[in-house]
Amino acid sequence: MADAEATAQALKRAIEANGLPVTVTPRVMDGTTLHQIVMGENNGLPPTPDQFKTDPSEWMIVNFQLDDMVSRADSPGQGEAAEQFARDLAVFVQRAAVAGKRVSAVMPMMTCDAPTGFTAANALIAALTMAANNSSLGIVGGIGSPLCDVDRDGKVTPGIDFEHLGADLRTPDAYLLNEQIQSIANAIAPKPAATK
Template sequence: MKKRLSAALLLAAGLAACGGGSGDDSASATPASKSLTISMYGKPVVSSTTTAVAHSQFSLISAAVAADTSNPASDAQATAKSLTDALAARGVTADITSQVVDGTALHQIVTTEYNGKSPTADQFKTDPSSWLVVNFQLDDMVTPTTDPAQQAALQQFTADLLVFSQWAAVSGKAVFVVRPIPTCDSLYSASSGLYNAETAALSNGAPIRFMGEVGASFSFDQNGNAVPDAGTDFAHYGADCRTPDAYLQNKQVDSMADTIALAYKEQASSASAASAASTAQ
């Protein structure tokens, strides 16, 4: 519990320290020339001990990181390295920091820093000046959503993500949420429940943008057994049908990089247009 609370307080402090105004106006007018600053929080997307697959246009995990024993810290480092390389391949230079935060720590942030309450309308004054990439998950990603305790956890998660993202917006941060990779263990899997909880947060007003879709899909027969759709191979999900391998991790990082690169170019284009309009005046 102490470790979780410490992580929560560190994240809250980081949000407060990095938030605020847009900084140097002259620098923000030319974002394409700047290194993109991204803070990542939540569960690491890749594993430091998972072997990379050949389809990727970048190195999933550096040799030095891959040699480490798998642990949350090295997995977070591997995730940051993978996303940095993917963005570089798309012409975007990024400075990425990563911190592991679980569902309990997310709830502690919301309750200890924000008293579980959303900001008032007059507090939404700051345009996003930095980005958060979050991959928050439930503490229990095994129990199906038919379980009452899991249902309660999902409802709490939706509320926490809403409040967290709203306060991030007040602090001048755009929040990008990594979508969970679908799992084939159950029609009522924790992964599908988390996906729906994130969607519910967006519907309730969370200022978030989704990323990390891998394009996998499947259905379930009358006996509850998963049936893969075209292009989906269950071999990538492990023996338990909920452990994505390097191929899926790689696809997720690729998808994340595509979304970030597009948003970055949109920001650059918008800033250039604003600068041109200002000059014309």
């Protein structure tokens, strides 16, 4: 919780430095929580088209996670969990839109603990993309170059910022977290262009 609070405060400072006052609450929403929220209203059904009358006036930036952010994307159950997550997230975003809120999901940080394309982060990215295709979900917080490439045999080819992952090849350090925070801040509150 202390790490989440520190990250929330760093994000608040970064967005406010770009000129937009905000409130940031440190929370991570996993698949189980998301499913409970969605099923708790109207038996999990999305809003009807006639309900979409409100233009968004608030932003929600949410750090979503699958329940299992360690197992590979091709592990038993991980694909089904990601598909359920995507369906629930699309409904969550549609309901938020009816309430005048625009939802953006934080892009998960890629890891190097499984072959490229098969990490839990890849499963989450696929779920976020599916949800974005079926709703107004925005995705923010992507960082520059890939941290690594991992082949089928588990051979890791380091990328530019590879040294900023921990020994487990999945834990970003302060440098990467700051890069992601700046990316989110710049997406939410772009800095005005400098005048000459």
